Amino acid sequence: xxxxxxxxxxxxxxxxxxxxxxxxxxxxxxxxxxxxxxxxxxxxxxxxxxxxxxxxxxxxxxxxxxxxxxxxxxxxxxxxxxxxxxxxxxxxxxxxxxxxxxxxxxxxxxxxxxxxxxxxxxxxxxxxxxxxxxxxxxxxxxxxxxxxxxxxxxxxxxxxxxxxxxxxxxxxxxxxxxxxxxxxxxxxxxxxxxxxxxxxxxxxxxxxxxxxxxxxxxxxxxxxxxxxxxxxxxxxxxxxxxxxxxxxxxxxxxxxxxxxxxxxxxxxxxxxxxxxxxxxxxxxxxx
Amino acid sequence: xxxxxxxxxxxxxxxxxxxxxxxxxxxxxxxxxxxxxxxxxxxxxxxxxxxxxxxxxxxxxxxxxxxxxxxxxxxxxxxxxxxxxxxxxxxxxxxxxxxxxxxxxxxxxxxxxxxxxxxxxxxxxxxxxxxxxxxxxxxxxxxxxxxxxxxxxxxxxxxxxxxxxxxxxxxxxxxxxxxxxxxxxxxxxxxxxxxxxxxxxxxxxxxxxxxxxxxxxxxxxxxxxxxxxxxxxxxxxxxxxxxxxxxxxxxxxxxxxxxxxxxxxxxxxxxxxxxxxxxxxx
Numbered sequence: 057x058x059x060x061x062x063x064x065x066x067x068x069x070x071x072x073x074x075x076x077x078x079x080x081x082x083x084x085x086x087x088x089x090x091x092x093x094x095x096x097x098x099x100x101x102x103x104x105x106x107x108x109x110x111x112x113x114x115x116x117x118x119x120x121x122x123x124x125x126x127x128x129x130x131x132x133x134x135x136x137x138x139x140x141x142x143x144x145x146x147x148x149x150x151x152x153x154x155x156x157x158x159x160x161x162x163x164x165x166x167x168x169x170x171x172x173x174x175x176x177x178x179x180x181x182x183x184x185x186x187x188x189x190x191x192x193x194x195x196x197x198x199x200x201x202x203x204x205x206x207x208x209x210x211x212x213x214x215x216x217x218x219x220x221x222x223x224x225x226x227x228x229x230x231x232x233x234x235x236x237x238x239x240x241x242x243x244x245x246x247x248x249x250x251x252x253x254x255x256x257x258x259x260x261x262x263x264x265x266x267x268x269x270x271x272x273x274x275x276x277x278x279x280x281x282x283x284x285x286x287x288x289x290x291x292x293x294x295x296x297x298x299x300x301x302x303x304x305x306x307x308x309x310x311x312x313x314x315x316x317x318x319x320x321x322x323x324x325x326x327x328x329x330x331x332x333x334x335x336x337x338x339x340x341x342x343x
Numbered sequence: 344x345x346x347x348x349x350x351x352x353x354x355x356x357x358x359x360x361x362x363x364x365x366x367x368x369x370x371x372x373x374x375x376x377x378x379x380x381x382x383x384x385x386x387x388x389x390x391x392x393x394x395x396x397x398x399x400x401x402x403x404x405x406x407x408x409x410x411x412x413x414x415x416x417x418x419x420x421x422x423x424x425x426x427x428x429x430x431x432x433x434x435x436x437x438x439x440x441x442x443x444x445x446x447x448x449x450x451x452x453x454x455x456x457x458x459x460x461x462x463x464x465x466x467x468x469x470x471x472x473x474x475x476x477x478x479x480x481x482x483x484x485x486x487x488x489x490x491x492x493x494x495x496x497x498x499x500x501x502x503x504x505x506x507x508x509x510x511x512x513x514x515x516x517x518x519x520x521x522x523x524x525x526x527x528x529x530x531x532x533x534x535x536x537x538x539x540x541x542x543x544x545x546x547x548x549x550x551x552x553x554x555x556x557x558x559x560x561x562x563x564x565x566x567x568x569x570x571x572x573x574x575x576x577x578x579x580x581x582x583x584x585x586x587x588x589x590x591x592x593x594x595x596x597x598x599x600x601x602x603x604x605x606x607x608x609x610x611x612x613x614x615x616x617x618x619x620x621x622x623x624x625x
Contacts, residue, residue, distance in 0.1 A: 062519045066434070072423045073430030074440075076447040076493065079486050083454060086465040144361025152355060153362075161362065163613055168369045170540075170609040171602065172547025173456075174576045178583050178598050179372050212365050242351035263453070270455025272550040273576075277584055297457045297550075304461070304554050309469060321461040325454060332453040336446060 087325055091318030094118065098312075103319060109283040109294075111303065111313040118316045120323070122285045126200070126293035127269060129286050130279060133204025134211055134268045139261050141208070142215030146260070149216065150223035151245055162220075169213035177274035180206040185278055192290055198280030200293040206274050211264035218263060218339075222256020223249055259338040266331040270324065272297040296320050373602070380599025383592040389600070392562040397582055398589050402597055404562055408477075408572030409546055409604075411565065412556065415481025416488060416545040421538055424492030431493070432500040433522055452490035456550040459487045463555040478568040480556025487551055488541035495540060499533020500526060532619035536612045543608035547601065549576040559585075575601045 094103065098118045106119015149161050184205060189197030226249055234244040250257070280292025281302060300317050307314040391401030427444075435441040463483030473479045503526050511521040527534075549557075557577035565572050579597045582589045 058517075062517060065519050069426045069430045069434060072426035073435065073444060075423050075427055076444055076451055076489065079489065080447045080450050080454075082466065083458070083462045086462055086470070087458070090461075090465045090469075141361045141364050144358045145365050148355075148358040148362045152358060161366065164366055164369060166613065167373075167606060167609060168365070170543055170547070170605055171369075171372065172549070172576055172605055174547070174549045174580050175376070175598050175602050175605075176372070178579060178594065179375065181583060183375065209365075209368065216365070240347045240351045242354045243347060246354070266453050270453070270458070272455065272457040273580060277580070297455055300461065301457050301550055301553055304464070318461055318465070321458050324458050328453045328455055328458075329450055332450045333446065336449050 084325060087318055087321045091315060091320075091322045094312060094315035094319045098316075103316070104323075107285060109299070111307075111316060116312055116316075118312065120296070120299075120316075120320060122283050123294055123296045123299050123320070124323075125286055126279070126283075127295040127297070129200045129289060129293055130203045130207060130275065130295055131265060131268045133200060133289055134207035135261070135265055137205060137208035138211040138215060138264060138268075142212045142260070142264060143219050143257060145212070146216045146219035146223060146257075147245060147250070150220045151241070151249065162217075165213050165216050168209065169217075172273075173210060173271060174273040174277070176206055176209065177277035180274060180278040188290075194290060196280060196292065198278055198292050200279060200286060200289045200291065203275050203279035203293070203295075204289070206278055207268045207271055210271055210274065211268045214267050215260045215264035218260035219253070219257045222253040222260065225256070226252040255338045255341045259335040262331050262335040262338070266328055266335070269331075270297060270328055272301050276301050296324055300324075373606075376595060376598050376602050379591070380595035380597075380602075383596030384599060388593075388596055393560065393578075397560060397578075397586050398593070402575070402578060402600065404564060405573040405575045405578040405597075406600070407564055408556075408558075409575040411477050411572055412480050412484060412552065412574055413542050413545045415477060415568070416484035417538060417542055419482055419485030420489050420492050420541060424489050424537075424541075425496050425534060427489075427493045428496035428500055429522060429527075431497055433518070433526070448490050448493055451486070452494075454487075456487065456548055457553075459483055459551040460553050460555060462486075463551060468555055474569060475554070475556055475558075475571050476569045477556055477565060477572055480552045480572075480574075481568075483551045483555045484545040484548065487548065488545050491541045491544060492537050495537025496530070496534045499530035499537070502533065503529045532615050536616045536619075539608050539612040539615070543605045543612070546608070547576055547605045549574075549580055552577060575604070 103118055103120060105121050106117065107121055108117035108119050109122055110117040149158055153161060180202060184202050185197035187197065188194065188199060188202045230248050230252055231244055234248045239247070275295050276298035279295065279298065281294045281298060282292035283294045283299065286293045300320050303313065304317050307317055388401045389406065390403050392404055393402065394400030431441070431444065460483065463479055467473045467479035467482055468475055507525050507529065508521055511525045512518070552574055556571055557574050558571040559581060561571055561573050575597065579601055582597060583594050
């Protein structure tokens, strides 16, 4: 009887173990189930590279190029800001900060990661948006730039914590060897630690960017949501994620609009899947 | 030749600057919200329903809604996540299946939150016909926080020394009994940390509940798991972008309550973790 009970429990544990695989597959299947239907009315290339996103006009124009470019623009802006700052902060925490400061900084970074994106979006709306508007004398501060700055802050915790881990896991004798040769601390960091931790840092940057592409609420609140081809970083844009979040509420289940939003979901899923798998390869690369 | 110490001083200055560029704005965000939000929070604000088109009154239904959603999510995610962690630490061999499971967890953690919303809509709301309801929202949030629970529980289980298991097994105790009576009790603080972090994440997310549960305005409390509810993060989104002329105080107050809730949970998690690390006898 006990044997039987344990047999059942172990099977249950196995089932939970593979549940993650099950859920990933399930997410993909349901996105595909609802999303692929859009290609009955619009061709794949038209969907991906069409210049017009007018989902509720008659007939609807379902080209997501403006949205893709919006996402790319905001993401590049966020990466330019967050990568140097994030990696710099990681080096500071891992190498320079005294132990007590280090603990406090790490807790602070953790708290930043915990702030809900809708709260950051709200703060961005009331502080950053008017600031951008005044500095650049724009008709509106709801621009790609505002989004980039805010998103940079959401990418930083990811970048800092993973890059810091990577630096931390560099074998101690690398550093000691460099010191023994008379290198300064900075020379050691620059020539030894950073190269040795490079694959982890690349992974950190990729995961940070993945976070930016997938971020929804803050972006929806402060980028202005104009689904047009962006000409500069100082105009309103609309990202893939914000489009789904803003329009799904009004889309009728089973309409072309509904299918198109799910197709955007497939695009987002595929992007995040590729980023995560590549980052994972970098993280587990044996030096 | 350049003086290497001078280069070092310049470099360290920039690294410090980078750190400050993260820390100072974060501090500012928290300070702004506390400073402007705290005065708006009083008992009426916390216990009253929103009135006059959400331009007055309180946020009670949103607090209750978030409470229901978060409880539901953890009820779903904790057992599955914990057992998955047990599988990975105690049973999994170093093979392809384990590698794929780990990759799946990483991917689950990386799926954009709005995609979870789409998934919840397609599976729970439409396919299972749960409708927009607490059930759909909780399950969606539950799947979203699964990776957090698995990863932290796994760390907790792995930190229990192998010798504990060996002694137990050598006494003729079965594997499951060892896990149940030796490994799990020693890992409880770590598991608790993960659970609280998961709770905090579920409480703050908006995109997954947009189409699966969140109600724009619904002053009465839910009667069953098939009802819609208001939720704090969605309520903050609504009053800051969808409803014009909402008093600043109400917006900041709502942001404060949400932020305080999430940061408080994270703080508890951090405290439990550091206490546990200090107390560890092995």
